[in-house]
Amino acid sequence: MSERPSDKVCFVTTGATAPFTALIESVLSAPSVDALIEAGFTHLLVQYGTAKDVFSTHATAIRTRLQQASAKRTLNVDGMDFNKHGLREQFLQVQESNGLVISHAGSGSILEALRYQIPLVVVPNTQLLDNHQEELAVAMEKSNYLLRGDVKNLSSAIHKSEGFRIKMSQFPPITSGKHRETKSFAAIMDETMGFMD
Numbered sequence: 001m002s003e004r005p006s007d008k009v010c011f012v013t014t015g016a017t018a019p020f021t022a023l024i025e026s027v028l029s030a031p032s033v034d035a036l037i038e039a040g041f042t043h044l045l046v047q048y049g050t051a052k053d054v055f056s057t058h059a060t061a062i063r064t065r066l067q068q069a070s071a072k073r074t075l076n077v078d079g080m081d082f083n084k085h086g087l088r089e090q091f092l093q094v095q096e097s098n099g100l101v102i103s104h105a106g107s108g109s110i111l112e113a114l115r116y117q118i119p120l121v122v123v124p125n126t127q128l129l130d131n132h133q134e135e136l137a138v139a140m141e142k143s144n145y146l147l148r149g150d151v152k153n154l155s156s157a158i159h160k161s162e163g164f165r166i167k168m169s170q171f172p173p174i175t176s177g178k179h180r181e182t183k184s185f186a187a188i189m190d191e192t193m194g195f196m197d
Contacts, residue, residue, distance in 0.1 A: 006042070007042045007043055007097050008039075008040050008041045008042050008043070008097045008098060008099050009041070009042070009043045009044075009045060009093045009094050009097045009099040009100075010036055010041045010043065010044050010045070010094070010099055010100045010101075010102065010158075011045045011047070011087075011090045011091070011093065011094050011099065011100075011101050011102070012024070012027050012044070012045065012046040012047060012101075012102045012103070013047045013087060013090075013101065013102075013103045013104065013109055013113075014046075014047055014048065014049055014051070014103075014104050015049070015103075015104040015106045015109060016049065016082055017106075019048070019049050019050045019051035019054070020051075020104045020123075020125050021051045021054045022125070022127075022151045023102070023104060023123050023125070023151055024046060024048055024051055024054050024055050024058065025054065025058055025151075026123070026151040026152075026154045027044070027046060027102060027154060028046070028055070028058035028059055028061075028062050028077070029058075029062075029154070030062070030065065031153075031154070031155040032154045032155050032158060033062050033065075033066070033075060033077075034155065035154075035155035035158035035159055036075060036158060037074075037075050038159075039100075039158060039159070039161070039162050041075060041099065041100070042074065042075065042076060043075070043076045043078070043097075043099075044075055044076070044077045044078070045078050045079070045080065045090060045093075046059070046077070046078070046079045046080070047079070047080050047081075047082065047083075047087070047090075048079045048080070048081065049081060049082045052079070052081070055079045056079075059077050059079060062077060063077055086112070087112065091112065091113060091115075091116045091118065092116070094116070094118050095116045095117070095118050098165070099118065099119075100118070100119050100120075100121065100158070100161050101113045101116075101118055101119070101120045101121070102120075102121045102123065102149065102154070102157075102158075103120060103121070103122055103123070104122070104123060104124075104125060104133070105122045105123065105124040105125065105133030105134070105136055105137045106133070107136060110122060110136070110140065110146065114145060114146070114171040114172075115171070117168075117170070117171065119146075119147070119161045119162075119164050119165050119168060120145075120146040120147070121146065121147045121148075121149040121154075121157045121158065121161055122136075122137045122140070122141075122146050122147070122148055122149060123137075123148075123149040123150065123151055123154065123157075124136075124137045124148070143169055144164075144167060144168055144169040145168065145169050145171055146168075147160055147161060147164055
């Protein structure tokens with residue numbers, strides 16, 4: 001995907017261990033796509049992993065819908081498999097375009113995205129047993145690191161993401177004191193989740 005200065009990228013990552021097909025279906029739904037277009041996005045890139053068929057089916061339907069709509073409603077929809085070398089290139093595209101990352105609620109994906117100081121919508125997979133994703137997303141949203149999204153209404157979080165860019169907290173936070181240092185990820189998680197000494 002080549003970028004022009006006016007491009008605005010939304011990158012969706014679904015995790016490396018198991019496909020989060022509900023997230024793929026949600027981001028490729030009409031309300032989510034409409035919210036992205038209203039927010040000025042020009043590119044939607046979905047990391048589909050092993051759920052290529054789910055991506056292809058929904059991407060084809062949404063591309064057809066966009067072609068039938070007016071020429072003003074343009075959004076390029078692309079997909080990619082997992083990249084064993086990481087997602088640095090995609091996060092840089094989002095950062096340079098003042099875009100958005102929508103991610104499953106895995107701690108590794110959250111940490112990687114937050115390092116780029118870009119708006120992040122995290123969507124917990126509520127179908128998982130012992131769902132710590134929900135707890136992590138709620139706690140980190142309270143600290144203004146990210147927005148929590150829901151597969152049943154992802155468009156709401158997409159709309160909020162534009163204003164969130166201005167008020168999101170710096171990650172990692174800087175500690176106070178004579179030697180200003182950043183906190184470790186473990187310390188941030190402990191503090192965010194309420195595990196204090």
